[in-house]
Amino acid sequence: MINIQRLGLDEAKILIEGAELKAKDLNINVSIAVVDEEGYLIAFHRMDNARIISVETSINKAFTASVSMRPTRIYSDIAQPGKPAYGIQNMFNGRFTTLKGGLPIEIDGKVVGAIGVGGALSADQDEEIAKAGLEYLKRVLGFNVNIDI
Amino acid sequence: MINIQRLGLDEAKILIEGAELKAKDLNINVSIAVVDEEGYLIAFHRMDNARIISVETSINKAFTASVSMRPTRIYSDIAQPGKPAYGIQNMFNGRFTTLKGGLPIEIDGKVVGAIGVGGALSADQDEEIAKAGLEYLKRVLGFNVNIDI
Amino acid sequence: MINIQRLGLDEAKILIEGAELKAKDLNINVSIAVVDEEGYLIAFHRMDNARIISVETSINKAFTASVSMRPTRIYSDIAQPGKPAYGIQNMFNGRFTTLKGGLPIEIDGKVVGAIGVGGALSADQDEEIAKAGLEYLKRVLGFNVNIDI
Amino acid sequence: MINIQRLGLDEAKILIEGAELKAKDLNINVSIAVVDEEGYLIAFHRMDNARIISVETSINKAFTASVSMRPTRIYSDIAQPGKPAYGIQNMFNGRFTTLKGGLPIEIDGKVVGAIGVGGALSADQDEEIAKAGLEYLKRVLGFNVNIDI
Numbered sequence: 001m002i003n004i005q006r007l008g009l010d011e012a013k014i015l016i017e018g019a020e021l022k023a024k025d026l027n028i029n030v031s032i033a034v035v036d037e038e039g040y041l042i043a044f045h046r047m048d049n050a051r052i053i054s055v056e057t058s059i060n061k062a063f064t065a066s067v068s069m070r071p072t073r074i075y076s077d078i079a080q081p082g083k084p085a086y087g088i089q090n091m092f093n094g095r096f097t098t099l100k101g102g103l104p105i106e107i108d109g110k111v112v113g114a115i116g117v118g119g120a121l122s123a124d125q126d127e128e129i130a131k132a133g134l135e136y137l138k139r140v141l142g143f144n145v146n147i148d149i
Numbered sequence: 150m151i152n153i154q155r156l157g158l159d160e161a162k163i164l165i166e167g168a169e170l171k172a173k174d175l176n177i178n179v180s181i182a183v184v185d186e187e188g189y190l191i192a193f194h195r196m197d198n199a200r201i202i203s204v205e206t207s208i209n210k211a212f213t214a215s216v217s218m219r220p221t222r223i224y225s226d227i228a229q230p231g232k233p234a235y236g237i238q239n240m241f242n243g244r245f246t247t248l249k250g251g252l253p254i255e256i257d258g259k260v261v262g263a264i265g266v267g268g269a270l271s272a273d274q275d276e277e278i279a280k281a282g283l284e285y286l287k288r289v290l291g292f293n294v295n296i297d298i
Numbered sequence: 299m300i301n302i303q304r305l306g307l308d309e310a311k312i313l314i315e316g317a318e319l320k321a322k323d324l325n326i327n328v329s330i331a332v333v334d335e336e337g338y339l340i341a342f343h344r345m346d347n348a349r350i351i352s353v354e355t356s357i358n359k360a361f362t363a364s365v366s367m368r369p370t371r372i373y374s375d376i377a378q379p380g381k382p383a384y385g386i387q388n389m390f391n392g393r394f395t396t397l398k399g400g401l402p403i404e405i406d407g408k409v410v411g412a413i414g415v416g417g418a419l420s421a422d423q424d425e426e427i428a429k430a431g432l433e434y435l436k437r438v439l440g441f442n443v444n445i446d447i
Numbered sequence: 448m449i450n451i452q453r454l455g456l457d458e459a460k461i462l463i464e465g466a467e468l469k470a471k472d473l474n475i476n477v478s479i480a481v482v483d484e485e486g487y488l489i490a491f492h493r494m495d496n497a498r499i500i501s502v503e504t505s506i507n508k509a510f511t512a513s514v515s516m517r518p519t520r521i522y523s524d525i526a527q528p529g530k531p532a533y534g535i536q537n538m539f540n541g542r543f544t545t546l547k548g549g550l551p552i553e554i555d556g557k558v559v560g561a562i563g564v565g566g567a568l569s570a571d572q573d574e575e576i577a578k579a580g581l582e583y584l585k586r587v588l589g590f591n592v593n594i595d596i
Contacts, residue, residue, distance in 0.1 A: 008197045009194055009195060009196055009197055012194075013194075040195075040201055040204050041193055041195060041204050042194075042195050043192075043193060043194050043195065044190055044192060044193040045158055045161075045162075045191075045192050046158060046189075046190060046191050046192065047158055048157045048158055048449050049449065051514065051515055051516050052189055052485050052486060052513070052514040052515075053514040053515045053535075053538065053543065055189050055190050056538045056539055056543075057535070057538060060538065075534075076531075076533065076534075079534070080528050080529055080533065081528045089534050089537055090537075093540065094537035094538075094540060094541060095537075097534050097537065097538075098533055098534030099532070099533075099534050099535060100531070122531060123531045123532065124531070150452055150453065150454065150455055150458065150554075150559065151346050151347065151452070151453040151454070151455045152450065152451070152452060152453075153450070153451040153452075153453050154448055154449070154450060154451075155448065155449040155450075155451050156448065156449070157448055157449045160448065185485070187350050187483070187485040187487060188350060189485060215350070216349065216350035216351045216354075217349055217350075217351045218349050230378050230379045231378055233374075233398070233420060233421045233422070234397070234421065235374065235378065235396055235397075236373075236374075236377070236387050236395050236396030236397050237351075237355070237397060239387055239388075239392035239395065240351065240354045240355060240358065240392075240395075241354055242391065242392060243392060245351065245354075256448075261448065306495045307492055307493060307494055307495055310492075311492075338493075338499055338502050339491055339493060339502050340492075340493050341490075341491060341492050341493065342488055342490060342491040343456055343459075343460075343489075343490050344456060344487075344488060344489050344490065345456055346455045346456055350487055353487050353488050
C-alpha cells in the first residue's frame with residue numbers, strides 16, 4: 001500500500017491567492033490552475049480580462065508539471081527538436097506542454113500537486129507568478145515548500 | 150456591435166462559495182465549475198475527496214448550460230432516444246452533456262455565465278447545490294438572478 | 299471523369315439571406331451554415347445573440363445532409379436505438395448528427411450542397427428556417443430546387 | 448461583472464466584404480472567417496474555387512488571433528523551435544495556429560473579435576487580405592479600428 005500526500009482545496013486556494021497577488025503587482029491578468037499529484041484540477045481562477053488562451057495553457061502547464069513531477073521549463077528545453085524528450089509534447093493528445101509556467105508543488109520532498117499560470121506577457125512572467133504562489137504557500141501556512149524547483 | 154454582460158471572477162467566487170456551503174450542509178463533496186457566457190472556465194473548486202469524475206462533469210455541465218442558455222436538466226429529457234434533441238450530446242466532441250446539474254446564470258434577463266456541479270449522490274442533488282450558488286449570489290450581492298430557471 | 303455541379307458563394311449567400319428573413323419573421327436568432335456537395339463550409343452567418351451551441355449544430359447539420367445526401371430529419375428517426383442506422387451518429391468523430399434542421403440542396407435532381415440551421419426554439423423550427431432558404435433560392439434565382447426534400 | 452463589446456453580424460459582413468474586394472484585386476480566391484472575442488464563428492465566406500485547406504486555416508487563424516488577442520504573425524515567430532512560445536500550437540487540440548493571416552479586431556483599444564484568411568499564395572498575402580478587411584471596416588463604418596496591429 002502507498003500513502004500519498006495530496007494538496008487539498010484550502011492549500012490550492014492559498015496558492016492561487018499568492019499568484020493573484022503577484023499578478024496584480026505586475027499589473028497583468030492571468031489564469032491560474034492548481035492540480036493534484038495525478039494532474040486533476042483542484043482549483044482554477046481566471047482573472048477578469050485575461051486572454052482566453054490562458055484557460056487552456058494554465059491547466060495544461062499544471063497538468064504537465066504534475067504528471068512529470070518537473071517544472072515545464074525543463075521541457076521548454078529538452079523537448080526541442082534534436083533533444084532527448086522531443087515528441088513528448090504529443091502525449092495525452094497534446095495536453096503535455098513545453099510551455100514554461102508550470103511548477104510542481106514539492107512539500108517535504110514529495111510532489112503533492114502542481115500550479116500552472118498562463119496569460120502573462122511572457123512565459124518567464126507566467127513562471128514568476130506561479131513561483132509567487134509557492135512562496136505564498138510557504139509563508140502563509142509554514143509548509144516546507146521547495147521554491148527553488 | 151453587441152454589448153455583453155459577463156460574469157467576473159468575484160461573482161464566480163461568490164457562486165462557488167454558495168454552492169460549497171450547501172454541499173457542506175448536505176455532507177457531500179463536489180466539484181463546482183463556473184464559466185462565462187460562451188462556456189470558458191472562470192473558476193473551479195473541487196472539494197477534498199470529491200470523486201474524480203466530478204472534475205469532468207461539473208465543467209461540462211457548466212459549459213452546456215452556457216452555450217445552450219438552458220439548464221442541462223432540459224436535455225436530460227429532450228435528448229433521450231426518440232426525443233427531438235436526441236444526438237445533441239455528441240456536439241463539441243461530447244462535451245455537451247445531458248447530465249442534470251448545470252444552470253445558466255441569468256441576471257436581469259441575460260445569460261452572463263453558467264454554474265455546473267458534479268459528484269453529489271444524485272444529479273438532482275447536483276442541481277440543488279448549483280441552485281444554492283445562484284441563490285447565494287442573489288442574496289449576497291443583491292443581483293437580480295433568476296433562481297427559478 | 300465526373301462533372302460536378304457545386305453550389306457557389308453567391309448562391310450560398312442567397313440561401314442564408316432567405317433563411318435569415320424567415321428567422322426574423324419568427325423573431326428568433328439562429329446560425330445558418332451552407333456547405334458544398336462534399337460537406338465543406340461555403341458560408342456561415344450567426345445572427346446576433348444566437349445561442350453558441352448553434353455554431354456547432356448548424357455546421358454539423360449541413361455537413362450531415364451533404365455527405366448523406368439526405369435531410370437530417372431522416373436520421374432523427376432511423377438512427378434511434380433499435381433502428382437500422384443506429385450508430386451512424388458516431389461517424390466523423392460525432393460530426394454526423396441526428397438533429398433535424400439540415401437539408402440537402404438538390405437542383406435539377408442533383409445534390410449540390412446542403413444547408414443547416416441551429417439555435418431556433420425547436421428542431422422543427424430549425425428545419426422550417428432551412429427550408430425557407432431553399433424556397434428563397436428557388437424564387438430569387440429561378441433554380442429548379444427541390445423544396446419538398 | 449464585466450462589460451464586453453462584441454462584434455455583430457453586420458460588422459462581420461463588412462469585414463468579409465473588405466477582404467473579398469482585396470482578394471479580387473489580387474486575383475486570388477480565399478476563405479475568410481470572422482469570430483467573436485472568445486473565438487466562436489460569426490461569419491465565414493469561401494470564395495469560389497478557393498483551396499479546401501483554407502476552410503480550416505482561415506477559421507483557426509481567426510480563432511487564434513481572438514483567444515490570444517494577438518496577430519498570428521507573432522506566433523509564426525515565437526512558437527518556432529527554441530523560441531519561448533514553442534509548443535503553444537498544440538493547444539486546443541491543435542486549433543491554435545502559428546500560421547500568419549489572423550488579426551484581432553481591436554476597436555477603441557478593446558479586442559472585439561478577429562479575422563482570419565486562408566488560401567492566398569502566401570501567408571503574407573493572407574494577412575494583407577485580412578488587413579484590408581480591418582481597413583474597410585474603419586472606412587465604411589467609421590469605427591476606431593487598430594489597423595497597424
